Amino acid sequence: MACSKMTNKRKVDSENRQFKDEWTAKYAFILPPASTKPMCLICQETVALVKSGNLKRHYETKHNYFEATFPQNSAVRTTKINGMKSSYQAASRILVTSMSQGEKATESSLRVAWVLAKHKKPFSDAEIIKECMTEVMETMFEGKQKEEITAKIKQIPLSDSTATRRTEILAGDLINQLCDGIKNAQRISLAVDESTDTTDNAQLLVFVRFYDEAKGEFVEDVLGLTNLSGHTRGEDIYKAVMGMLNERGIDLKKVVSIATDGAPAMMGRERGLVQRLKDHHPDLISYHCIIHQSVLCASLGEVYSEIMATVMRLINFLRASSSLQHRLLRTFLTEVNATFDDLLLHNNIRWLSKGKVLERFWSIRKELQVFLSEQKSAKAKQFMEFMQNEEKMEAVAFLADITSHLNDLNLKLQGKNNTVCELMSAVRAFQRKLEVFKSDLQEGLLHFPKLLEQTKGDNRPQNHVGFLEKLIENFKTRFDDFRLGKQVLLYIENPFLVRNVREFSAEAQQIFPWASAASLQSELIDLQENLALKEADCDTPTFWTKMVTAANFPLLHKMALHILTMFGSTYRCESAFSTMNMVKNKYRSRLTNEHLHQCVRLAITPFVPKFKVLATDQRCHFSH
Numbered sequence: 017m018a019c020s021k022m023t024n025k026r027k028v029d030s031e032n033r034q035f036k037d038e039w040t041a042k043y044a045f046i047l048p049p050a051s052t053k054p055m056c057l058i059c060q061e062t063v064a065l066v067k068s069g070n071l072k073r074h075y076e077t078k079h080n081y082f083e084a085t086f087p088q089n090s091a092v093r094t095t096k097i098n099g100m101k102s103s104y105q106a107a108s109r110i111l112v113t114s115m116s117q118g119e120k121a122t123e124s125s126l127r128v129a130w131v132l133a134k135h136k137k138p139f140s141d142a143e144i145i146k147e148c149m150t151e152v153m154e155t156m157f158e159g160k161q162k163e164e165i166t167a168k169i170k171q172i173p174l175s176d177s178t179a180t181r182r183t184e185i186l187a188g189d190l191i192n193q194l195c196d197g198i199k200n201a202q203r204i205s206l207a208v209d210e211s212t213d214t215t216d217n218a219q220l221l222v223f224v225r226f227y228d229e230a231k232g233e234f235v236e237d238v239l240g241l242t243n244l245s246g247h248t249r250g251e252d253i254y255k256a257v258m259g260m261l262n263e264r265g266i267d268l269k270k271v272v273s274i275a276t277d278g279a280p281a282m283m284g285r286e287r288g289l290v291q292r293l294k295d296h297h298p299d300l301i302s303y304h305c306i307i308h309q310s311v312l313c314a315s316l317g318e319v320y321s322e323i324m325a326t327v328m329r330l331i332n333f334l335r336a337s338s339s340l341q342h343r344l345l346r347t348f349l350t351e352v353n354a355t356f357d358d359l360l361l362h363n364n365i366r367w368l369s370k371g372k373v374l375e376r377f378w379s380i381r382k383e384l385q386v387f388l389s390e391q392k393s394a395k396a397k398q399f400m401e402f403m404q405n406e407e408k409m410e411a412v413a414f415l416a417d418i419t420s421h422l423n424d425l426n427l428k429l430q431g432k433n434n435t436v437c438e439l440m441s442a443v444r445a446f447q448r449k450l451e452v453f454k455s456d457l458q459e460g461l462l463h464f465p466k467l468l469e470q471t472k473g474d475n476r477p478q479n480h481v482g483f484l485e486k487l488i489e490n491f492k493t494r495f496d497d498f499r500l501g502k503q504v505l506l507y508i509e510n511p512f513l514v515r516n517v518r519e520f521s522a523e524a525q526q527i528f529p530w531a532s533a534a535s536l537q538s539e540l541i542d543l544q545e546n547l548a549l550k551e552a553d554c555d556t557p558t559f560w561t562k563m564v565t566a567a568n569f570p571l572l573h574k575m576a577l578h579i580l581t582m583f584g585s586t587y588r589c590e591s592a593f594s595t596m597n598m599v600k601n602k603y604r605s606r607l608t609n610e611h612l613h614q615c616v617r618l619a620i621t622p623f624v625p626k627f628k629v630l631a632t633d634q635r636c637h638f639s640h
Contacts, residue, residue, distance in 0.1 A: 033066040043068075043075040044082065044097055046104070057100040058082060117171070123631035124172045129182035130625060133618030136598045139179035146174040180611065186625045187614035193623045194224075194237050195264055201226035204266065205581045206239070206274045208257060208282065208289065209589035210248055213600050217609070218244040220256050221596075223588045225581055227561065234557060234580065236433060236588055237621055239264065241596075241613040250281045254292040268293065273301035275583040277308055299529065301499060305586040306439045307429045310446075313490035314422050316415075320483065323411045324370070327377060330399045331359045334384070348387050355379045371419035378416045378466055381409075406470075413470040414480045417463070418487075421446075421453070429585060435556070436584035437508045440498060447491050454484045499527060500579065508579055509556060511572070512544050528575060539572045556580070595619050 035047040035054060045054045045063075053062040054071060058079050063070040075082075086093035128142050146169065153166045198204060207223040224239040240260035244252055261268060274290060276282035282289050283304060290302040316324055335342050335358070349357045359380075360373045377384075381403065388400045402408055428442040453463050457480055461468040467480075501523035507514050514520050517540055521533040543549060543564065552563050560576040599615045600607050607615075 035066050036068075039068065039071055040101070041094065041097060042088070043071040044079070044100070045071050045075075046101060057097065057104060117168070119631045121168075121172045123627050125174060125178060126182050126186060126625065126627050126630055128172070128174055129179050130186055130618065130627075132179065133183055133186070133615050136595065136615070136619055138176075138604055139183065140176040142174040142176065142179040146170075146172060183611070183614050183618065185630055187617050189625045189630055190617055190621050190623050193626075194239075194621075197228045197230070197235060198224065198226060198264060198266060200229055202270070203227075203272045203578055203581050204270055205272050205583050206257075207583040207586045207589050208253070208274060208276050209586045209593070210244065210253065210277075210279070210281070211593045211596075213596060213612070214602060215600070215605050218248050219593075219596065219609075219612075220244050220248075220253060221589045221592055222257060222260055223583070223586075223592070225583055227577060227581060232561065234433060235622060237623065238592065238617050241592075241616055243609040248281060250284050250287040250289050250292060253281055253289045257289065257293070268297050271297065271300060272578050273303065273582040275303045275305055275586055277586055277589075278304040301527065301582065303436070303499065303582070303584065305584075306436075306443065307426065307585045307587060309494045310422075310425060310429060310443065310491075313487060313494060314419075315490070317483065317486065320411060320415060323408060324374075324415060326402055326408075327374065327412060328362050330384075330402065331361065331373065331377065333395055333399060334387075335359050335361065345387060349380060349383055352383055352386070354383045371416070371423040374412065374416040374419055378413065410467065410470050411480075413466040414464065414483075416466045418453075418483070421449070421463070430587050432588065434584060434587070435508075435580055436500065436582045437505050437556070437579065439584035440495075440500065440505055441509065443491070443495055444502075447488070447495070450484060450488045450491065454481060454488070457481055457484065501526070504579070507540070508560075508576060511540060512550055514540065514544075517541065524575060528578065531571060531575060535571045536575075539569045543569055543572060592616060592620055 039045050039054070040057075044057045046057060047054050047066065051062075052066065053064065054066055055062045056074060056079075061074070061078075063074055086096050125142075128145055129139075132139070132141055132145075149169050150166060153162060153169060156162075157165055204224050204226040207225070208220070210218060210220045212218055220242045222239040222241075223236060225234060225236045227233075228235045240263070242256045242260065244256060246252070258268075261271075271293075274293065276290065280288060283291075283302070285291055290300075294300050294302070334345050346358050356376050356379060360369070360376050362369050362373045385400065385403050388396050388403070391397075425442060425446045429439050449463075456463045461471075503514060503516065503520040504523045504527065507520055507524075517537045518533075520540065521531075521536040524531050524536055525533055549559075549563055552559060554563065557580055560573065560580060564573050564576065566573045596612065596616050599619065600612050
């Protein structure tokens, strides 16, 4: 029976079904040339079978709105479908145009240069890739097929000079794509930071964020990376930034906000970059990077700074003072099955390193005491006395706990495409947690497990409350008068939760003087009573860009896009500088500024080069 059923099973893909032309007008489907699967002109998706039921199901479930906008048998529907059909045919003709062998070799060369740049590899590695491909072909194929494929691979130009030129071409295409997106954007935001590369050249990095109508999403990319020869004063940075804006054809009036690291050259009241920009654009909103501010809030104070310094000296003594001692330490930790087999070194520049160092130190403190007790040096005895001091080790436990909480906040503030609202939401939540931590210090130590372990629950440490009170005050001083008020932030996250309409409009007018309080109040009430919007299930950017339109809520829509365009931190700049140091390392120290900027752009851009277009535009030369 089973064999009979398998033999008589109906195979619809072999029935030679015919596509009917009437389905194009009825369901907006066509059958592409050399294809057996009908394709929807609206969404470019295909269905498995040439069957009217499949087409109808797809059309009714996914494009019900199309039927309402373009009714059956109407002139507007015929015009719309013919337009989509013509667009598809024109695009198909371009895509199916055969490329010459030289163009294919050029495209391959471009793609190799793209991969190298994405992985921050030097130009000379292109020849290594070619050598690897040749070896693989020699192994995987045989006979005439091997000869043909190997010959084609050898034709791909991949010398270091060629890879350099390809990188220049790719960077130029990416800049053009960025400029096209910015040209159509109504508003943009900047993040500016300055650092030095491995050869002590000052590099100014400017990131841009804007809403790309074509992509339907917010885009963050490098506007420019410029070498600052000589001084890095506010005047020099201002000239460099204005040079980038002018080069890209950007009107300063389109810039909504600018985020900087808070350095005097950036934020100086008279000669800083921000003030010079505001002289030409008074409505420009400026921010001191939220991540930088949160780090500045966590100053240790005199007592805890001394404790931290002693721990760092202890770690340096064990790990960095002697190679022999470091080897012995690692061997000892391995033999006693310690949680970690080594200590970490602290770096002030790395935001998270302090907490990680303390966490690891605390985890293996007992093993370290045993190791120190076996040492005979005077320094070892001093550090042994420090680790046997209950009061000082209690302070170390407290520092390990509180820095872990600060690290959690720091990690939430980092990342791509974070809006200023999300960053401030994380900061506000941490401020509330600090109040809980303060009460917990005097009660159960639920949020201080290391401190609880050190005190063994016998007494309640009171001397650490002052540190938390100072931390609370620091956060309050820096963030309570943040430019975006609580009502405005709430309006972006969920406008239906805004209860005080007047307070909201007053906050909005302080940020955007062009906003009418009366219009804001009326539009917000209309939006809150819109049941369809209230039931919308989507993220914040999609809600304000797709659901709330400028036609229905012009002022709310405009203000939301202004806020969502803003950078809340200079995280993208800091991460790009890490990429810059990976590209221009001690082995590539002679890399020119121009090539450095191009390599950094290729490594972090969200855009993808138009390889086929670039291949046909370039003169094609085979490798010899």
